[in-house]
Structure formats: C-alpha cells, structure tokens
Amino acid sequence: MDTFYADVLCVGAGLAGERVAVEAASRGYKVICLSLVHAKRSHSSAAQGGMQASLGNCAKGEGDNPDVHFSDTVKGSDWGCDQEVARLFAETAPLAVREMCAWGVPWNRVVPGKSMYYKGGQEFEKFEKQENEGLITARDFGGTAKWRTCYTSDGTGHTLLFTMDYQATKYGVPVHDRVEAISLIHDGENCMGVVARNLKTGKLCAYIAKATLIATGGYGRLFRETTNAVICDGSGAIIALDTGMVPIGNPEAVQFHPTGIVPTNILVTEGCRGDGGTLLDVNEERFMHIYEPAKQELASRDVVSRWMTHHIRLGKGVKSPYGDHLWLDIRHLGAKHIKTKLRDVEEICNEFLDRDPITQLIPVRPAHHYSMGGVRTNKDGAAYGLKGLYAAGEAACWDMHGFNRLGGNSLAETVVAGRIVGNKICEFLEGCSVSLKTDVIDAEVKKQEARIAAVKASTGKENAYELRNKMQDLTYDNVGIFRNAGDLTKAVEGLQEVYERSKNIGIRSNSMGGNPELTFALKLPGQVRLALCTAYAALQRTESRGAHSREDFPERNDRDWLLRTLATWKEGDTLPTLNYERPSKVWELPPGYRGYGEDKRIECEDPEVTGKK
C-alpha cells in the first residue's frame, strides 16, 4: 500500500483548500492536496457573480467599509453567525481581494463618467469618479447596503480558482486528483491524516499529516433539485461525522437560491438581479416589490426564495411539464451588458434552455444551493473534537453565515478563511511534534479494507442508486424552503428506513479499478447519516431563522433558540446526537430586525446577548 507523508494534507483542492495549501507551501511546509477532480474543475469554478469585499471604489459603494459589511453579514445570517468570525472576515476580505488581484485575477475596473444602471426594471444614472479610474469595481447583490461584490464578468469563481491553482503550481503543490478520502485516521485525540481510495485504480492508500484540512465543499447532492455539482456529495462532512467526535454545526441550515433554471437547476447568478433583472409571474408582472418594498428583488436569498414559493402557491406560477416556475427578466439590460457582464448566463440559457436571454424570459425556480452548516470549527478553523484537524470554506461551519449566507460571501469566505486558517495551521506546525502511531494507522486501514470487502461480497438486494433517489426525494420534498413537524417527521422516519436498507446494498458490477458503482455504494450510508442530521436537527429547531422556515413556528425565537446545533453520530446509532451552543461569544450587533423579510420575533432576555442589564 502506498503511504504519503506531509506537513499539511488538504482534502479538497477548490479555493479554500488551495488557499491553505499555498499559504503553507509558500512558507516551506510540505503540502499535498487530494481532489476528486482536476483542481481547476472544483465547484468553486461554478460561482459566477462575485465576491464581497468593502473596497468602496465604485460610486454606489462609496462610504463602504468593513463595519457595513459586518453588519450586512450578521443581518443576513439572521443573527445565527459567530460575530467574532464575521468581523474577522469583513476586515480581511479587502486584503484577500487585493492579494488575488496581485496574483492575476482580471477584476472588472471602475470606468469613470456617467453610466446607466437598472433597479426594479427602472433605469437610473450614476457617475463614477475620475480619481477612481482603474480601481476594482463592484456590483449590487442581495441583502447588502452597498455595491460590494467584486467580479470578473460572471465567471468570478472560475478566474479566482484558476489564479489560485496558478499559485499552487508555482509552489509545486502536488494535487493528487481522483483520490477520495474515505476516513480520518485518529486516536481519539489527534488527527493523523486519512485513508483514501484512488479512483483510477481502486487501491487504498494512507496519507499521514501533522495537520489535516477538510475543504470538500457542501452537500447539495443530498437533495434532488440542487445547483451543486455532482461532487458536492458531503464526503468531507461524512468522514468528520464518522469519527463520532467531530460535530457538524447547523446541518439544518440549508440555502435555496432563487434562480435555478427549470428544468436542470443550473444556477444563473444573483448578478442578474444585482444588475437590475426582475422576477415576473405568469402574467409577466413583477411581484417582489409588493412583498419587499425596500429591497425588492434584492432581499436576502432566503427571503426571495420564500416569497417566490409563496407566489407560486397563490397560483401565480407558470405551468410547465417540470412543475410551476417564475420568470427572470434581464432583457432590458441590453445585449452589450449581457454579452460582457453576464456571459455565462447567456451561454447557459442558449445551450440548456434554447432561449436567448437578450430577447426572451428565463424560467427559474428556487433550488437547493448552499450548505451553511459543516464541520464545526473555532475561529482559527480548528475542528471541534480532534487536534490537528481543520476545515475551511463551504465544508466548514466557521461560522460567518449562520442561517443564511449572502450572495458573494461564499467566494469571499473561501479565500479569506483559506488565508486565516492557512496561517493558523502554520502556527500549529511550528510547535508540533508528532509521534507516528503505526498501530492506529494500520487499524484504520484494516477497518476500511474490511468495509470495502463487505460491500463487494454482499449478497444484499438493495440498489444504491434507488436508495439515493429515495433519500433525495425525502430531503427535497420534506426538508425544503417551508418546513413543518409533519413533513420533517416523515423525512426522519423515511431516512431511517433508507439507512437500514443501505446496510443491504449489493453491487452488480465487480469491475476492477475505480468501479463507479462501488465508489458510490461506499459513500451512500454516510450521505444518509448526514441527511438524517439535517432532517432531525430541522425537526428539533422549533423556530424560524434565516433559511430554516417553520410554518408551525413562524417566529425567530431568540429567547430559546439563539443556539447553534452540534450534531455528532455515535457508531451503531440510528439518529444523531444533538447538542447546542451559543452561536457567538461576542454580541457587537445585538439581535434585531433584519430590515427585510417578516418581522416576527421572540426577544432574547439574556443580558450577555442584548447588552441590557
């Protein structure tokens, strides 16, 4: 068996993983990245609209600063975030955007003079200052007080990821692609690396490292209708959960993006609405201004997704063979704008919908999009429960997003957290001496060998793909935009049944090498456990906060539920164990009204939170 040694092992080579890798490699540490795909194909590349950083260079961003960004982020999170982390993030974002600039990102720049922009279908005029010519500009995004989202057309994730991978190449960071981590090696106190499976050959290998980072992105593929790529399968969260010690923070905090296209759920960027696009109903009339007079189409994603669903339930959706949908209208932005600032949107509409967004409406509907929850870490990115284990990016619950992430804050999080956590990992390495416990490593390898042998030898009749479909139906239909005790109970019970059945998966193919069916069969039971964490935590949370919206508990309950869920899974159990902690140690911004969405709250009485004695 091949065994590899590194100071830092990054599981995942998207933006967060590679940013950590670059930080450690540039300081001379030995780093290895594992990736399911060529690093430049990681799902970070699919982020379109941009990253938030309060540079304040453009006319509509004037007066912006980290304080405003912090406040928007906390309100966006519906006070579910860690305010220390949100503050650290907002202060670091401008540095990260400039660093990426120096490394080569072709950010769009301020063009001085008069120009027109659209809001709510109306045309307005703005003047860009001569003195700001050529500085990094920004566009408008939902839930923000200023234009703050820095961008390169609508391929921002792509340019950031390519630029980051250029740096990884420069430092010679090896990316072992098509290698999947299938378990963490630990002795109950320290994490020592992972057991991984080579997806080209099917062979197991061990990666031994002083520090192990989980940066595997989100778990959208637990849901039937998602904008996420096929590799966003929760594999990083699953190996953390399987330790029985490392908790998943807020697994129930799941974001639905307002504009997935129908039927394929491919995302079209929030930049469409940020640049002045509108949402229309079956009568081709706007409706968001009725529900949200102030922010209209640019309220936060949870709020817009809810109103869209509400409007469809009123019968105002457009009928289609794929269910009811609404329209996104960007026609008035004009061909020039669409062909320069929304290029991928144009391409996606033409290629996947046979529609020209310059002259035609785009069919959209909210689709699962983002996992605010993930491997719970402290503000340094160190995971709870095991020393030497870290997490960053969407895979982590760091936790700057709380119960709703603002558009443009996820790309920003990857490079900001990567920078901060990378630095903290280097500090950890400085004082680190590890004794190699070969017995622990051998035992974990044997355990995984046995697991694989059992699946191969199983005579069970269950089909992994059919069970996946059942799981995805249960989550999407019952743990969705609007939730209630009845649906959530159905999801929990249904998933428990799927979990039992997943123990009897039999595979039909015994092909050598990667064997895609075996790869999937190995993953599915962990996915069901993670889905159960999401459904069960959602059932227990008897309030509405951000993207978690309970029809039977419509208030945000700051008195009883100003809490973060911590879900662990003990071996042999059929449900996760849930614990809770205060989401934040500091309360720079005490709980209040977000400024959009419905204002239904039960106030917090804890003086430490409110500051009122």
Place this chain on the structure above:
Amino acid sequence: MGRQLKFNIFRYNPEDSASVPHMETFRLEETEAMTLFIALNRIREEQDPSLMFDFMCRAGICGQCAMLINGRPDLACHTKTKKLPDDITVLPMPVFKLIGDLSVDTGTWFRDMNTKVESWIHSDKVLDPAAQEERMDNVLADEIYELERCIECGCCVAACGKANMIPEKFMGAAAFNRIGRFMLDPRDQRTENEYFEVVGTDDGIFGCLGLLGCEDVCPKKLPLQDQLGMLRRKLGFSAVQHIFGKVFSSKK
C-alpha cells in the same frame, strides 16, 4: 414516445488484464431535453453499472466531461441528444491517458502544461495587501478575461493533428492561449525573450501545423487562432534575435 437512440460506446478497462478495447451498444428512449449527461448516467444506473465516464458541474463550466461525440470533441453535458442522429458514437478523447471507457486523465496533462509554461504571474514586487490595488484599464481587464475563460477541457488538444502525432510533447492551443493571456497582463513581468524560451520551439508555436481544429471545437469559442498568430508574429522576431545572438556570441 421518444426516438429510440442507439449509443455505441467505447469500452476498455486498463486495470483489468482480461479487458480488450471494443465497442458496446446501448439503447435508450429519448426524453425531453435529454443531454448526454442524462443519457450516460441512465445507462450506468439502469443498464451497466461498470461504465466509466466523468461529469462534474453538468453546466458547461468545469470542462470535466469532454469526449468524442460522433467524432467531434465536445462537452457531453451541454450536448443535447435532439441535435444528434439516432445513432450516437461516443469515444474517449485521444492524446490523454485513458483511465477507462470514456474517462481520460486531463488533470495530469494540464498540470504538466501549466508547469511547463510557468502559468503564473511572475513578479518581484512585494505585495502589501493593505495598500490600494494597482490600477488597470477595464478594457484590458476584459481582454485578459476573454483568454482566461479557457476551462482546460482538452477539446482543442484532442482535435489537434500535431498533438495526436506527438502526444507526449506538443504543447497545444491551450498552452499558447495561456501564454497569450500572461503576455497581455502587465502584472506579469516576463520579457518576450522569457516567453520565447517557453513556447518558441518545435514542440511549441513553431510546431503547429496550422490545421486549426482547436478553434473549430473550443466549447468556449476562445480566439485560439488569433493567439497563435500573435505569438508567431511577436516571438518570430525574438527567434531571429536569438539566432543572431548566437552568431554574435560565437564570433567573440
């Protein structure tokens, strides 16, 4: 009822010593808005779970799923069956190392290419991220972005006559495009001579046969022909200087 589609798919598993390369036929009824992403996944899940292929974003953004579709390299995820005849032949891309069936190793190839052309900003400036960023004209930013849109899918390499002749060596259009991208960028301090050292060889721009299959198949419609022309013009001059430089130094 939809059309009956016949898929002729290349099969070979290099990890299995008993496996021999062959074509295998699968049949599927066409459904509305069917893409090769949907079709190939259905074949694997319903008919043959051992079938190997690659998808990632399924939105034409990541470049993971390039393959030969009725003889032409393209992204399978954005290929709609309704634009194809009833008989669909799918092969793995040539040039790249085969992993199995339709799956090829583009990752290793592109990492090597990136290393060879030193695909990163070369700068001796010390960055102070707290200071204001260096200015750039927005028109130039757009021009760099235009070339930065390459997704490293490998279609241009698979369609390249020269890369098919010397697959281990020829750099291909993606590398020339990348060099073009850095030459445009004032943040990269490399001189023309340094770029010449990288691509001014027979495995680089002077090895191109000018067939331009690359530009025909690029799913992102990158101006690959223009990049080649620009590089040959600019670096041709460097080449002449190089030769004279050698003559001059040998006289000394």
